[in-house]
Amino acid sequence: MSTESKKGGYSPSELQGTYMAMIDVVLPQAFRDALKSEVKETDWNKDCDVNKGETFETQSHVTVHMKLPSPPSDDLVRKCRALGPFRISLEGLSAFCNVDKKFADTGDKVHNYDVLIVNVKLEDSGGAGEKPETRATASSLLEFHRLLSREYKVEWQHPSFHPHVTLAYLKGGSSQYYIQKLQETNMFPVVGIPVSEIQFRKFRDRESKPITVSL
Numbered sequence: 041m042s043t044e045s046k047k048g049g050y051s052p053s054e055l056q057g058t059y060m061a062m063i064d065v066v067l068p069q070a071f072r073d074a075l076k077s078e079v080k081e082t083d084w085n086k087d088c089d090v091n092k093g094e095t096f097e098t099q100s101h102v103t104v105h106m107k108l109p110s111p112p113s114d115d116l117v118r119k120c121r122a123l124g125p126f127r128i129s130l131e132g133l134s135a136f137c138n139v140d141k142k143f144a145d146t147g148d149k150v151h152n153y154d155v156l157i158v159n160v161k162l163e164d165s166g167g168a169g170e171k172p173e174t175r176a177t178a179s180s181l182l183e184f185h186r187l188l189s190r191e192y193k194v195e196w197q198h199p200s201f202h203p204h205v206t207l208a209y210l211k212g213g214s215s216q217y218y219i220q221k222l223q224e225t226n227m228f229p230v231v232g233i234p235v236s237e238i239q240f241r242k243f244r245d246r247e248s249k250p251i252t253v254s255l
Contacts, residue, residue: 124255
């Protein structure tokens with residue numbers, strides 16, 4: 041699968057103290073093992089401005105929204121629960137390729153790196169008459185994203201909402217090789233993963249307990 045550019049975005053320092061809304065995703069251990077086995081250390085991205093020195097994503101998740109200034113209000117929790125549980129599907133692999141990217145807090149320094157990802161299937165709406173818990177694909181994922189955009193009045197930082205699971209941060213230009221190699225594991229697609237909760241976490245805060253909204 042061809043790669044694509046990822047435009048816009050925030051630097052880690054811009055996200056400090058803000059919240060991310062996310063869905064935890066458990067990837068098959070065999071795939072995680074294959075990922076770490078295949079990716080050569082010479083292709084790791086070690087730019088700490090990008091990934092804080094971590095090549096592989098340690099907590100697999102789908103970001104629903106980010107740079108949220110506060111935890112969800114009681115009213116927002118009710119609105120989330122009104123949308124109800126849903127399902128997502130993982131498609132094939134691709135990458136965000138960043139060329140000469142600049143962050144607001146690193147001056148004229150440019151960053152060249154690839155973000156290896158698993159795409160999450162996104163559709164605009166579920167089929168007519170379907171129960172929320174049986175909607176196939178990520179139609180409700182888009183509804184949740186739009187809900188958070190409205191409630192927090194925080195615009196998405198990219199040209200479009202492209203839900204995905206981040207796998208690894210790689211040296212610029214190296215992702216295409218690994219996309220082809222890892223597709224050979226035949227781990228994807230994975231269809232109909234049930235989602236029954238959304239978590240709100242402070243950016244890169246792995247110690248504090250997340251705020252979990254059951255759907």
